[in-house]
Amino acid sequence: FHAQFYFPVDKESGNTIPLSQKGTKFLILTGCIIHEIKIPKIESVFRNIKHKYFQSSDIEVKSNFLRYANPDLKESSPLKLNDREKYDDFEAEMTKFLKNIPVTLYSVVIDKKAYWQQYPSQNPYDIAYVFLIERFQKYLEKEKGYGIAIIDPREGQVEKHFIGLELDRIHNKLRWDPEEFWSKCPNIIERLLFSTSDKTVGIQLADLYCYPVFHVFEYDKKGSEYWRFKELSLTKLYKQAGVLEGFGLKFFPDKTKKDLRFFEA
Structure with a gap:
């Protein structure tokens, strides 16, 4: 089989702004694996939901657009609905859709402060991307398949070509040049492909x-304290023998895990 691995790079998943300049505490990179044979049906259902509520099948649905579509919230959204009952119906339908579609997630969480204490000159996107691609390779080996990686590399005000070229360089080295810090990833084919989220259903899903x-x-919560994590993301994150940590969820550096409620027993 062939699979596609989608990555959003978005302000909703953290940023690389220093904490002293009011950057986020964490940078999250999440990849969403979809088998190519499943994509047409997933896209068809998604388009039907969009058309039902917005009379357009081509609009972009992202996490903040969905949350702020609620008419009771003051935040703006391109998807703002003016009837609360219709918003509740839309959210319920999206929740059912995200629960039911056959996707697999991998997520890398970088504690920026701890990371920069060890690697003060490095971009945390780089190590997060390495961790994700290595996991995609292991998934493809296990499933005896091949896959491509597609990313929307636009981070806030960072120029698209800047972050894209660096990630593409790392991507190509992972495919062809094993080093001390990573293994070769031969099941991943092609260079890193770029696409904007508004044009790519898989990136919209990964963002959600x-x-x-x-x-x-x-916000230092347990997984059970945020329903969207508990009901949506957690159910799709890859687990090996029921174990999430280190497989579907990678936290780095390890030393600050003990301070977070997410990892409390």
Whole structure:
């Protein structure tokens, strides 16, 4: 089989702004694996939901657009609905859709302060991307398949080509040049592909699953305390023999895990 691995790089999943400049505490990179044979049906159902509520099948649905579509909230959204009952119906339908579609998630959580204490000159996106691609490779080996990686590399005000070129360089080294810090990833084919979220259903889905992961870490919550994480993201994160940590969820550096409620017994 062939699979596609989608990554959003979005302000809703943290940023690389220093904490002293009011950056987020954590950077989250989440990848969403969809088998190519499943994509047409998933896209068709998603388009039907969009058309039902917005009379357009081509609009973009992202996590903050969905949350702020609620007419009771003052925040703006391109999807703002003016009837609360219709918003509740839309959210319920999206929740059912995200629960039911056959996708697999991997998420990497970088504690920026701890990371920069060890690697003060490095971009945390780089190590997060390495961790994710290594996990995608293991997934493809286990499933005896091949896959491509597709990313929307626009982070806030960072120029698209800047972050994209660096990630593509790392991506290509992972495929062809094993080093001390990573293994070769031969089941991942092609260079890193770029696409904007508004044009790519898989990136929109990855964004919808990514924000709940960011939320529980940035606001120091247990997984059970945020329903979108508990009901949506957690159910799709990859687990090996029932174990999430280290497999579907990678936290780095390890030393600050003990301070977070998410990891409390």
